[in-house]
Amino acid sequence: MSASITSERPPKEDDIHSTTSEDSDLSNEEGWEDVEPDDETQPVVGLFSEKVYPDVHSMLQETKDKYNFDLKRTQKELDLDFLGTIKLVNYVRSQVKVGNMSPDVSSAAKFEDEVYLKPVLEDDALLYSLDDLEDQVSEVPGGTEAERRVIELQEDLERLQSQFSEYRIAVQKSLEEQLSKEDEKLASSDPAAQRLANKAEEIDSDYFSSYSYNGIHESMLKDAIRTDAYRDFVYQNKHVFKDKVVLDVGCGTGILSMFCAKAGARKVISVDNSNIIDRAKEIIHENGFGDVITCIRGKIEEVTLPVPQVDIIISEWMGYGLLFEAMFDSVIYARDRYLAPGGLMVPSHATLRIAPFADPDFIASHISFWNDVYGFNMRSMLTGIYDEALVRIVDPSTIAGDSSVFLPLPLHTITVDELSFLKEFQVTLKEDIDALDGWAIWFDIFFMPSRETPISDDAIPSEMQKKGFVAFTTGPDGPETHWQQSILLIDHGNKKAVSLKKGQTITGKVGYQKKSEVSRSLDITIDWDAQNGGKGAQKWGLQ
Numbered sequence: 118m119s120a121s122i123t124s125e126r127p128p129k130e131d132d133i134h135s136t137t138s139e140d141s142d143l144s145n146e147e148g149w150e151d152v153e154p155d156d157e158t159q160p161v162v163g164l165f166s167e168k169v170y171p172d173v174h175s176m177l178q179e180t181k182d183k184y185n186f187d188l189k190r191t192q193k194e195l196d197l198d199f200l201g202t203i204k205l206v207n208y209v210r211s212q213v214k215v216g217n218m219s220p221d222v223s224s225a226a227k228f229e230d231e232v233y234l235k236p237v238l239e240d241d242a243l244l245y246s247l248d249d250l251e252d253q254v255s256e257v258p259g260g261t262e263a264e265r266r267v268i269e270l271q272e273d274l275e276r277l278q279s280q281f282s283e284y285r286i287a288v289q290k291s292l293e294e295q296l297s298k299e300d301e302k303l304a305s306s307d308p309a310a311q312r313l314a315n316k317a318e319e320i321d322s323d324y325f326s327s328y329s330y331n332g333i334h335e336s337m338l339k340d341a342i343r344t345d346a347y348r349d350f351v352y353q354n355k356h357v358f359k360d361k362v363v364l365d366v367g368c369g370t371g372i373l374s375m376f377c378a379k380a381g382a383r384k385v386i387s388v389d390n391s392n393i394i395d396r397a398k399e400i401i402h403e404n405g406f407g408d409v410i411t412c413i414r415g416k417i418e419e420v421t422l423p424v425p426q427v428d429i430i431i432s433e434w435m436g437y438g439l440l441f442e443a444m445f446d447s448v449i450y451a452r453d454r455y456l457a458p459g460g461l462m463v464p465s466h467a468t469l470r471i472a473p474f475a476d477p478d479f480i481a482s483h484i485s486f487w488n489d490v491y492g493f494n495m496r497s498m499l500t501g502i503y504d505e506a507l508v509r510i511v512d513p514s515t516i517a518g519d520s521s522v523f524l525p526l527p528l529h530t531i532t533v534d535e536l537s538f539l540k541e542f543q544v545t546l547k548e549d550i551d552a553l554d555g556w557a558i559w560f561d562i563f564f565m566p567s568r569e570t571p572i573s574d575d576a577i578p579s580e581m582q583k584k585g586f587v588a589f590t591t592g593p594d595g596p597e598t599h600w601q602q603s604i605l606l607i608d609h610g611n612k613k614a615v616s617l618k619k620g621q622t623i624t625g626k627v628g629y630q631k632k633s634e635v636s637r638s639l640d641i642t643i644d645w646d647a648q649n650g651g652k653g654a655q656k657w658g659l660q
Contacts, residue, residue, distance in 0.1 A: 161242045164188070164209050165218060173246040182512060183478055184218070195225045202247055204233035211237050216489050218482040340599045342589050344372065347433065350463065350564040350587040351376040357461065357566055358382045361428040366417050366451050367444060371397035371410065373431050378409040385410040386427065388417050417451045427455050431463040437508050438603040439469055439526075439560040440629060441639055441659050446533050459568065462528040466563040466572055470592065471542050471627055471643075472520035474511070474557045474604060475550040484606070503608035506558075506641060506659040510601045513593045516557060517617075518546040520592065523627045525574035539628040539642075546621045552614030553623075553651075555606040556643055559592040605641060605657045615651040623647045632658065 160169050161176045165184045170176035181187045192202050208228030212220035221227055359381040365374045368387035377385050387410055394414045401410045413420050436442035487495045521542040561578050564587040578588035591600040625645030632638045638660035646652045
């Protein structure tokens with residue numbers, strides 16, 4: 118962490134001459150602590166705008182929320198000393214000054230030049246407030262080590278979630294590229310069925326390999342919204358699991374299996390097709406559940422279970438936009454093949470929601486940025502930028518209208534064919550917006566204790582929680598999860614975006630379709646009509 122700027126700044130000449138004579142006087146005077154006021158907060162100019170903030174804390178928070186730049190975390194990750202942090206601040210200000218709203222801070226080498234010791238902003242109050250960065254951690258109410266540790270863990274979780282999202286996207290892109298190359302190599306005489314089988318085998322191999330790494334499982338386990346929901350449902354319904362046979366599809370580290378065993382399940386069968394199953398076996402035995410839990414490596418469609426049927430199927434199968442990765446196909450197979458009549462699916466229900474998205478600041482930083490980069494036109498970088506769905510955490514204020522459920526998924530009865538669909542939706546704007554910038558998609562998950570427990574298609578997790586049921590949302594109004602939200606930006610082309618008014622209704626259709634028969638990626642299509650505010654139709658890839 119950086120030292121206080123007051124301890125690093127060279128003393129003024131007057132300070133040197135007065136130190137000796139004043140020290141003894143001050144040390145013997147009551148109330149000398151009040152020589153300087155307690156409140157040293159002063160206005161600070163924003164890093165990414167000319168907005169003046171009342172103090173450094175409010176500036177740093179809005180910079181993090183609005184511009185996705187965390188100065189404190191960057192300082193920590195790059196292990197910057199006091200001078201290094203000064204260089205970082207001046208580097209960021211210099212980049213923003215020339216129009217770069219996304220300065221590269223991946224390495225301290227980007228701003229190691231001594232020129233960044235010279236303030237970009239005259240009398241920059243931020244440079245005299247760097248000690249407040251440390252205060253944000255050290256001055257936690259109560260000041261206990263436990264509270265500081267909580268903050269550190271929260272920061273670690275944010276970092277892991279970001280890395281996890283980037284990793285999964287990179288893996289999926291790599292899979293698609295490999296498939297494309299292999300297609301070119303296949304001779305035209307190869308039977309189509311054989312080519313399809315080869316594709317499926319390669320995709321599955323790489324997909325399951327991606328789940329062999331600790332980082333993915335660490336990120337998921339640290340997602341307290343996700344893991345707590347499964348734990349709470351199992352422990353609050355021990356009577357449901359008592360003496361039952363449970364199948365855990367895609368068990369990973371075995372955490373859900375151990376929840377079930379601890380709740381009194383007679384037998385738990387844990388299936389996973391990645392190397393993580395070896396770690397799961399060790400973990401399960403180390404925790405004393407080796408007699409209850411049986412680990413099996415393989416695809417659920419190919420393995421042979423030691424029982425003809427099970428009473429409960431538990432699985433954490435959800436991907437970005439809910440259906441990315443197509444793992445739910447395997448869960449449905451397991452349900453149809455092994456679940457006993459009247460058996461329970463955990464979770465039991467899911468819903469997909471869509472809402473209008475309007476965030477001019479995000480558009481400016483993500484799209485308009487390429488119009489002028491250091492004075493150069495880089496618009497060619499916009500090619501294909503609207504083709505992919507983005508996985509992001511968005512502020513609730515960017516959701517310009519109510520959300521609409523476009524697909525309810527009753528897990529006990531839904532079929533694989535129903536996972537490719539075109540569904541209608543309708544939303545109403547809750548505020549005036551200059552432009553409809555895109556769409557936000559997220560999902561809600563519900564855990565009902567029996568198949569007969571009623572639940573509406575548009576159930577709201579917070580309302581279900583009030584009734585004593587376990588549920589959670591991955592939407593912007595709920596606590597952050599590693600699934601985040603899927604953002605689909607609208608390409609207005611050369612047409613001027615139309616402003617829309619509060620109360621205006623937008624109708625449309627949302628479509629989900631696998632990119633190919635064997636792909637784990639999704640194509641999402643949306644057609645919409647804003648009633649005298651323009652129509653549109655677009656396709657995005659989630660990969």
